């Protein structure tokens with residue numbers, strides 16, 4: 001596990017966020033969103049997913065989106081891939097980091113990628129061999145429902161470690177553990193992350209929390225306290241898996257950056273610039289709830305007398321409670 005104080009926030013809004021939005025976001029807007037996110041200092045961005053357009057119509061333009069962003073310097077782009085077809089398309093587009101995803105819960109895996117876990121692991125091996133034949137791309141894993149599943153409930157730590165062991169044995173070292181539907185709590189996060197760190201010191205773990213029940217930041221902070229340095233988050237608090245009942249938004253990037261900045265833990269992200277990206281998200285998705293608390297409340301400000309003087313002005317103006 002990494003021990004330095006440098007953290008990496010991986011922006012997943014263009015993927016986890018947009019996959020859960022019914023409105024099709026135009027290609028040029030997706031490209032603009034990703035470019036703005038990069039300009040705010042985010043160094044790692046999940047640009048979308050090379051999945052079946054029937055499963056997620058939002059990503060039917062992935063190739064064009066990647067074409068519009070791939071030349072951006074100093075940003076590491078990744079995409080989700082569910083199978084060999086997705087992996088090959090991603091690599092052909094110029095993506096250097098592929099995130100194969102499957103679920104710790106058999107039921108969610110069947111619902112999400114329409115195959116058993118065993119079949120997913122075989123698919124992973126096929127992609128691994130394909131890449132090993134000379135394709136210069138890194139293969140990583142996002143493991144869904146680690147902290148609980150809407151069909152199967154909570155997973156035991158033994159179950160979690162057993163499945164991760166299979167992944168690590170394939171030589172994969174970059175593993176994101178996902179709380180797909182917001183079941184996690186800080187004590188559970190500590191137990192699982194500490195166990196993973198002890199069991200698999202050769203791997204680097206990232207965490208992916210949804211704020212469905214309000215514990216997202218508490219979970220992220222607990223993960224930080226036990227040594228995790230890589231965190232997924234989505235602009236505006238967008239997000240959710242369309243194939244997991246009850247799924248809602250990721251922890252908001254604005255809120256996570258605010259928390260770390262205020263704690264003196266550098267993120268490399270310019271929060272003012274990021275909040276202008278939040279404005280852009282509202283502009284392109286006017287009907288979508290922005291659950292970021294920092295975006296709604298604005299940054300803390302004081303006037304000359306030292307009193308709090310209210311929220312940062314956003315344009316368009318904040319919605320009323322009725323709108324939300």
Ligand code: COA
Pocket residue numbers: 019049050051052053054055056082083085086087101112113114144241242243
């Ligand atoms: N990219 C584009 N098209 C793909 C594809 C990919 N990665 N994988 C499969 N397809 C297409 C096939 O070409 C085929 O098209 P056709 O009917 O025109 O011939 C069709 O999808 C069905 O292929 P099949 O292999 O039978 O897939 P499936 O219907 O069993 O679906 C997945 C399996 C994994 C491809 C699909 O469920 C999927 O993409 N899921 C994504 C789920 C997701 O992103 N969830 C959110 C993240 S947590």
Ligand code: ZN
Pocket residue numbers: 016178180208210239240241250
């Ligand atoms: Zn998610």
